[in-house]
Amino acid sequence: MNDDATALAEAIASGRLTAAAAMEAAIAAGEARGPLGAIVFTAPALGRAAAERIDAMSADAAPRATMPFAGVPTLAKDLGGPFAGLPVAAGSRTRPRLDGAPDSELASRFRAAGLCPFGLTTSPEFGLSLASEPAAGPASRNPLAPGRSAGGSSGGAAAAVAAGIVAIAHATDAGGSIRVPAACCGLVGLKPGRGSVPGGPAYGNHVGGLASEFAVCRSVRDAATAFRAIAGGVRGPFPPPAFAPPDVDAPLRIGLLTETGADLPTDPKRSEAVDAAGRALERLGHRLVPLRYEAVAPMVLASGRIFAGIVAVNLTELAARLCLDLSLAENVTQAVAENGRAMSAAEIWALMREMILVGHDLWQIFEGIDILLTPMLASAPRPLGSFPHDHRDIDLHFRRMLAFAPLAPLANVSGFPALTLPFGEDRDGLPLPVQLLAPMGGEARLLALAAPLEAEGRWRHRHPVAGLTP
Template sequence: MKISEYTAFDALGLAELVRRREVTPSELMDAASAAIEQVNPALNAVISSLRDDAEQALRAGLPEGPFTGVPYLVKDLGLLVAGTPTGMGSRLFQGLVSPIDDELMARFRRAGLVSLGKTNTPELGLNVVTEPAVHGPTRNPWRRDRTPGGSSGGAAAAVAARMVPMAHGNDVAGSIRIPASCCGLFGLKPTRGRIPTGPIEGEVLMGFATDHALTRSVRDSAALLDAIAGPDAGAPYFAPPASRSFLEEARTPPGRLRIAFTDAAWSGVAVHDECKLAVRRAASLCEALGHEVVQARPEIEWERVRIAFRMLLSYAAHLFDRVCPTVGLAPGRDTLEAATLAMAEAGRRMSAVDVHDVLMARDQIARQLGQFFTRFDALLTPALAAPPIALGTLNGNDPTIGGEAWLDRIFEFAPFTPLFNVNGSPAMSVPLHMTADGMPVGVQFAGRYADDATLLRLAGQLEQAAPWDRRRPAICAE
């Protein structure tokens, strides 16, 4: 199979070719490997190979699933793959091998996906760009001097450059939606409790984190959600099960929705004109599609969001002071970046009362947003405060920045996405806009808790009205 033929299809399209026996999984694996070899040197998106694991899976026989034979990539953070290192974008964890697949990886395998490699990520996912000291920066395929975003930046760059049709990502403050916006992709953060977190963890990062994928098409995102959603054994809680498949939802007209929109950040940070224009155009498109569009937003005090995200400080301190000694790792300045060390130090100064403040802020914001979504079906905002920024703008090795100051700095670029990790509602970045100089800019739609279906119906309608997959970046497998 030629690379140009391979890149013409989304994941479901490739799976259909396999079902019709027009192509074999082995041929798809070879085409994807050739695509990675062709464009990855220019982007540094894929940082390790899982080809041996993939070949073993093909020899054993792939299960019959919605994506049987489809090439895939997994993020080198937050997902355990048996027998392979999980470096988490850090020098500290290089060579630490997982003895098991976690539940999500097992579900990827049962869906028939063939994972060929791991993608680059910032250290521990603690940045909104992907420039770890251990692997170096990932570059945006639309312009190599710009970031693909983070923390799922390697995944986004790989999908945008057509190495694979979709790739695993996860999202604790926007880490699926941020790179989706930067790379012109569809990125859905599902509802809290929708995706399994076992068998080791329960509520990951106080419930702020969830996994899913970066995709070119809405239907791929929906079908993958069908394949991986649902509780696993011992889950502390889970989202209400969907009434029908998410793929069916993505194919269903949404009806007339009441959509609020705003282009002003709760933090007060300045928003780039292109991002404001993207929201205005998306609002006009929604209105033209028959929706009621109203300028409104929930009144959220940004300081409560800042308090909630002190969770990341306590996480860093716990990881280094409690977890690392159990596996024989000694964190230090030679193995960790300056911002990571600063966050851990700030976390060590937190008290039990401070952690309780985090939980209170989380729950208060969830209540406020819950009330807002009794009046609106969706909220439209910019995905980011600016188009993709230059590489080096957010340097995690800057020794002058303290832990909380680092959070403030990264949220200057990403002030819109974190809110919906706090309350756990679904949110998506939709690639509806291109800047005058040819860079993608996403818009974010968020919805009420557990109502992923409405967002997917709206996304399917928007994709049909304003198709984006015909656009190709400057660096693209062909």
């Protein structure tokens, strides 16, 4: 693997490349690839200053020695915990892009790992879509097929990483928003389990427990390194959670979910990729446990409904707290907020109760398996405009999203960690992504299982990382 953030960090550490030169290459690549719509805001001076600080440190100095990505340029998402100097507008014209917010806990850990942010990536308005095409602009295009979506809501981040503008980028996931764009663009997308990665103080709500913050990456090793650097409890009276070391040498029970039935149509090529990944894990000594879709169908349907309701309530509260003028918002956003305002306390409480029960029911599935292997997307990345926001039919909007990524919200509602990676390509050269889910605390096991799947070499990045020689 010679085209990821780890390789770029190694080039900087060895002196083959300075952090300043890496930053200039990333800034130039962002400008050259502007038509992709990956970046919505840039602060080049901020990035250059961060890179200069890295270059000013001795390579063997104690602070730099603890930075696995020392000098690596990155981008934050225009949604989620703030990065100082990068004012978030959440893809909306209802929020002025005002600076002044301090780093979130996660942002401070990004910087402590040596990452140097210099801009913000495109997000749909308030993250309400699986395409990153806000009315405020720009529309994020897939670097592998510019007529198709890069996914959402971290579509700008995925487009930037797949295009090689940066090698790793901040992302958030409340209903598939890390995993769906990663799947669209041929990247590794880890959605950490609930509580594994801090998001406070300003983003401590986590959308009622649905959302996790992390990154989109070009390799499993980048995701593993970033998770080690970023995970753990926030500062305070409670100790960080204990993560058991992965035991993947012993045979694991891999629940193989490919039989989706008429209610969950999946493109045959994408189901075949899941079968192929299962066989690859079987060759490593793991045992396949076939699962019919009926085993998880009630949870899948409940997760879609719970996601839609909690997102609506969260948006309503956010708009009231920030005094947002929702008349400036997209039509779908206005309708979602109206739905949230109309919900009673009893209805909201019932959603939260059902959310807990979905997590319990999924735990029951894991009584018989250790890992669940599923399709990530039902089809190839959708054409631009497939998730329009100029209407008020929110049932249609959420149905479209669930049809595209039916198994995405399950991990958010249950709180379980999940990971997607490409495992082959279709006849159009687009990735065939698979998804792995684990019980709480299973991030390290997911990453350990994903590594040999990646090593099979069924997917190659099309665009080199800026600053690295192809």
